[in-house]
Amino acid sequence: MNRVGLLRWYRSRREAYPWRIRPEPYRVLVSEVMLQQTQASRVVPAYLRFLRRFPTLAALARARRGEVIREWRGLGYNRRAVALSEAARAIVRDHGGRVPSDPEDLVRLPGIGPYTAAAVASLAYGKGVPAVDANVRRIAARAELGAEPHAVSPRRIQEVAAAWLDRRDPAAWNQALMDLGREVCRPLPRCSLCPLRGGCRFVDRRRSPESPPPRQQPFPGSFRQVRGRVVELLRERPSTLGSLSTAAGEPIERVAKAVAALHAEGLVQAGPGAIRGRARGRVLLAE
Numbered sequence: 001m002n003r004v005g006l007l008r009w010y011r012s013r014r015e016a017y018p019w020r021i022r023p024e025p026y027r028v029l030v031s032e033v034m035l036q037q038t039q040a041s042r043v044v045p046a047y048l049r050f051l052r053r054f055p056t057l058a059a060l061a062r063a064r065r066g067e068v069i070r071e072w073r074g075l076g077y078n079r080r081a082v083a084l085s086e087a088a089r090a091i092v093r094d095h096g097g098r099v100p101s102d103p104e105d106l107v108r109l110p111g112i113g114p115y116t117a118a119a120v121a122s123l124a125y126g127k128g129v130p131a132v133d134a135n136v137r138r139i140a141a142r143a144e145l146g147a148e149p150h151a152v153s154p155r156r157i158q159e160v161a162a163a164w165l166d167r168r169d170p171a172a173w174n175q176a177l178m179d180l181g182r183e184v185c186r187p188l189p190r191c192s193l194c195p196l197r198g199g200c201r202f203v204d205r206r207r208s209p210e211s212p213p214p215r216q217q218p219f220p221g222s223f224r225q226v227r228g229r230v231v232e233l234l235r236e237r238p239s240t241l242g243s244l245s246t247a248a249g250e251p252i253e254r255v256a257k258a259v260a261a262l263h264a265e266g267l268v269q270a271g272p273g274a275i276r277g278r279a280r281g282r283v284l285l286a287e
């Protein structure tokens with residue numbers, strides 16, 4: 001593992017994103033939840049707007065849930081907005097308003113999994129924990145074990161990532177790997193650009209990717225698209241099921257199904273009529 005080469009590669013990128021410039025715990029938490037399922041380039045404007053609206057954890061905890069969902073526009077996967085709102089309230093209630101630094105406390109918060117907990121602990125507090133997401137799994141499996149990640153046990157990858165970690169600066173280390181996985185060691189790797197190329201076992205063994213990455217369900221026309229469109233319309237104003245169906249260009253049964261799912265997840269408030277598929281049933285963002 002060429003640690004020096006990786007950190008040198010990362011040096012010029014250290015301030016590539018606004019959440020890295022002032023890595024305070026609240027700001028890191030917001031950015032990491034946003035980055036869970038959204039590309040960094042799309043997160044940047046949403047992150048800046050979100051922080052203008054909710055500059056502190058206390059402001060976010062005080063906000064109505066509907067306001068938080070409204071400010072989540074452009075990011076998709078709106079359930080994260082609900083979880084972040086709940087996490088902020090839990091931090092105020094249970095941690096005196098301070099984002100916890102221990103991954104074991106972080107992982108108990110709504111919407112925070114082991115990866116996000118490790119990222120917040122290392123990036124905001126300098127804790128020596130590896131943040132292992134799909135990108136880092138791919139790099140660890142390839143560079144150290146010479147295999148694609150699906151051919152290696154998650155436990156083995158976690159061991160490799162823990163052994164790799166640069167404990168002098170875990171934040172820089174974790175972010176360097178995140179960037180490398182996003183931009184260079186992608187499902188189809190760009191090995192000629194990679195600072196790890198010298199010691200990479202995947203390259204040594206002259207392996208090529210064994211299989212193309214699993215394909216996600218295409219977004220257009222999917223149920224997720226209908227859900228996203230419903231939330232987008234409700235960001236503008238409360239509505240009826242019939243109006244939502246017309247504006248979304250989707251059959252009312254499909255919109256009712258989306259509304260029922262969003263209601264169950266706490267993103268919207270829907271009257272019984274809307275859930276039963278009645279055109280005049282009222283729907284609004286959750287309060």
Ligand code: SF4
Nearest residue numbers: 185189191194197200
């Ligand atoms: S050399 Fe290629 S396979 Fe190895 S870590 Fe870099 S991009 Fe990934």
